[in-house]
Amino acid sequence: MTIHDHRPPHREDDHGPSSWGPEPTTAVAETPSAAREPVPPPAVPAPGAGEPKQPFVRGLWRGRPEDPRWARPALWGLLLATGLLYLYNLSASGWANSFYSAAVQAGSKSWKAFFFGSLDASNAITVDKPPASLWPMELSVRIFGLNSWAILVPEVLMGVGAVAVVYAAVRRRFSPGAGLIAGAVLALTPVAALMFRFNNPDAMLALLMALACYFVVRGVEDGRTKWLLWAGVAIGFAFLAKTLQAFLILPPLAIVYAVCAPVSLKKRFGQLAAATAALVVSGGWWVAIVELWPASSRPYIGGSQNNSFLELTFGYNGLGRLSGDETGSVGGGGGGGGTGMWGATGWNRMFNSEVGGQISWLLPAALILLAGGLVATRKLKRTSATRASFLVWGGSLLMTVIVFSYMAGIFHQYYTVALAPYMAAVIGMGAGILWEKRTEMWASLTLAGAVVASAVWSYVLLNRTSSYLPWLKYLILVGGLTAALGLIFAGRVSRRLALGAAAVGLVASLAGPTAYTLSTLQTGHTGSIVTAGPAGASMMGGGPGGGGGMRGGFGGGGMPGQQGQQNQQGQQNGNGFPGGGTTGNGNGNGGFGGMPGQNGNGGTQNQQNGNGFPGAGRMGDGGGMGGGGGVGGLLNGASVSSQAKKLLETDSSKYTWVAAAIGAQNAASYQLSTGDPVMAIGGFNGTDPSPTLAQFKKYVEEGKIHYFISSGSGGGMGGSSSGTSSQITSWVEKTFKKVTVGSATFYDLTQKASG
8 A cells, every 4th residue: 555645845944854864954943944834825836837747657666756765665675575475384273363353254254244343144142342343354355255365465555555654654744764664663563563464453453553644644734624524534444443532643643734824823723623524424324323223123232231332442451441430341450550460550651571572662762762752843834844744643652651551450461553654753753854964962962862761671681581592682772872972972973983883773673673572473362362473572460470460369370471482381360361371470360271372383281280170171273262161161162172163063054053152252152153143142252142041042942053062161251150152151051962073062952952
């Protein structure tokens, strides 16, 4: 995806584009002459006027006449490299998050399931998000058939598109070199390499948020209403991907436009009102249809307790994420620097051992360069689009960091992919403008400081996984400090030496995240909680060991090991889910044994000291719980044997659902294996009141469900003995014939138990 960002003429009061690496501007004037703000529309030549246009193909390759000859080929090279990088080893992730893959499979068979985002083609219940992120994958599967590549390639294309948008945004106001740096930073951010190859909604969210920022800056350039309308549409569809998270950046975007747009105040507020209307229409049309649709003829809204999408939006997926009060959730976090199931909150959350390796490699540098960019543009006019660029992208970065740092509800490390486009743009813009001002000591010192911060922080992050490329942290530290020394004098030495120092600094800054990104690409990632980097790179709950664990909540071990090679002792006495890493995290009681390692290459002792519900099978290639037991079925699905598959496929055409299972991941595993609808009782967590016991009994009496898949846990994840899932489980176990196939247990709902 390439944004054709042909820049209009500029006024004298703005900083603007120049080639990467020109002779530095002098300190005589505070406003460089290379680029200016847009002139009024009448001064812009009409299309076709003046010099003849370049042929289309040549224009695609050559780019703008004012660009260096290498600029456009370098962009295409960046996009191609990003695509190939993200496509590498893509099928290793299999179904990735089987929860969403099952919904994709359902939507590829049923247009009703497509529209609502149902988990199964018979439309029992939806996923706990709006369906927009599923639509590209479902269309792909309808065209190419159900397979890992058909599901995940659309996510890769979104990643390439996000890199193109960030490049276009930075290139427009700065230089091709600055745009390439921004695009490379985004492509090589570990969590971006993870999520643009995964089927969660975050890939679409990141792309649309980047587009919204791009459109707002375009609006500040010329004050045209259409850019605000497009920004509203982008945020509206982002809402249909991941609800209220799309609104996090609304305050900085609205404030920047209201202050900086080059039109009257009255018109600015009118444009913002129109953009709000565009947002409401683009995001609200689906909501209105769902809310007005008779509940009896549509699937239950997964994640809600009252079958209402509005309740889901403002509760479980909305304000509950901030407060930690999420009805139906498996647990909340700790506020005010406290520690909860989803890790510690506080100002340093983005840098701690749980999250730091995912996103924070260049975050200190981004904050330094943001400050430098604002200082460099401090004397420009109110309507400066260059300063507005820093305010839009930087404001979005800061707003999202603050919310993520203090939200007490469900928080996964991969959420931080939302920061990647903002961080990348700020780094590209800051590096570009400070490079042009490098003859001024403060600018060269700021550039050097950003490189030092990146090198030192990379050393710290790499030291957290000391067994992974142990030599790299020293090389980065030495290279970064050497480059910083050169950058201090970049305005006083030859251009060749200055460029050499900049190149060494760039390589040193990107080496750490690149290493983690390459490690991420080497293995597949499956389940609901995935992290980037090598084993131990993201230990939820702190300390060394496997990646992705959680504090508190359920006893029985650390979180699953990121690569799975270090899982054999990780669950012995920990406080989180089993499978943590090389050591446990304390002394937990009663929990769920048998959580698979994220990438499932090792770890066979997965049931040792949890006193709660045992996991139901081995850990191994692709991971998953045999039979569907315990929390493994909640987060990572089930391992379906060929015998179980054959059992469910027998006479499958006679039933609306070939089986029903507690929790969506269990149901998804069997549905993807058989290709037939499987009812997810209780939705994702098994805690949604759908279906009720009375409804389930009616389905059974009507012969719509063949088997009930036992979870071995006596009910849903948060279910008490009176919960819907527990009630259904108890009734089935007392009433129907038990069938054991390998390690899995089923109940035949067409045959009553003897006696």
